[in-house]
Amino acid sequence: MRIPHSVTKVTDMMPPEITTAEETALDKALLDALNPLASAMRARATGLPEERMWDADPIDVTLSILTTWKVVDAEVKRLTAIAARTAGSYGASYEQLGAAWGITRQGARKKWPEAIDRSASAAETSFIELCGGSAELSRDPSSGGWRWTGQGADGTRDEADSASHYATKEEAAAHAGAFLKEHATDGR
Structure with a gap:
């Protein structure tokens, strides 16, 4: 957990x-x-x-x-x-x-203000397309965790809430994928 x-x-x-x-x-x-x-x-x-x-x-x-x-x-x-x-x-x-x-x-x-290279972290971005929608996965420079923002096929936009920072890109992708599936237009 x-x-x-x-x-x-x-x-x-x-x-x-x-x-x-x-x-x-x-x-x-x-x-x-x-x-x-x-x-x-x-x-x-x-x-x-x-x-x-x-x-x-x-x-x-x-x-x-x-x-x-x-x-x-x-x-x-x-x-x-x-x-x-x-x-x-x-x-x-x-x-x-x-x-x-x-x-x-x-x-x-x-x-240790220089311990984490924010420019390198900010450059870590991925995109997924699923169920007619898309989401962007990015590393959050302040926490080092992963976040997502997306738009479902039905036009609904959402993102990980401010308290959610996922440990891995895959975990963020799973949450983004669940959102995209929930907002698919054809019920997939």
């Missing part, structure tokens, strides 16, 4: 939790990676050799570690943006990116 994205709440988008053992291992790995970088950055800033980093005033040492975490934070943000763009290039929607990060669709769009 497909849940419309309008039903998703921020509280439903909880980030995945890690176990205490995983957190301990992650902390160790991050500290092991941080130490050589902090030593090198402190040595460049002070002119002292790396092995003397810990001999300085504790405030200076801890501030240099804080500065190093800032560098790491900027790098994590850069790598996160690359991951979001990569997911977007494979067809992930802002809704999906937000859910993965524990934020709303709008928050994901604000955080």
Whole structure:
């Protein structure tokens, strides 16, 4: 059963939790990676050799570690943006990116505005003709899902309602086809 994205709440988008053992291992790995970088950055800033980093005033040492975490934070943000763009290039929607990060669709769009190439998404359009009517299927740039608009053989025009974004082009085509069949002039 497909849940419309309008039903998703921020509280439903909880980030995945890690176990205490995983957190301990992650902390160790991050500290092991941080130490050589902090030593090198402190040595460049002070002119002292790396092995003397810990001999300085504790405030200076801890501030240099804080500065190093800032560098790491900027790098994590850069790598996160690359991951979001990569997911977007494979067809992930802002809704999906937000859910993965524990934020709303709008928050994901604000955080990674270039993650989804709207021009490429907008170019994805297909047409179907059925029962004397026709429908256009297109990818919705805001959600990444598919929508349809159509005109039945009897002249009735309709489209997917604003809350409907179908996961696949085939699903949108099925709904458009049902509309076209319902509005055929010869009862097909």
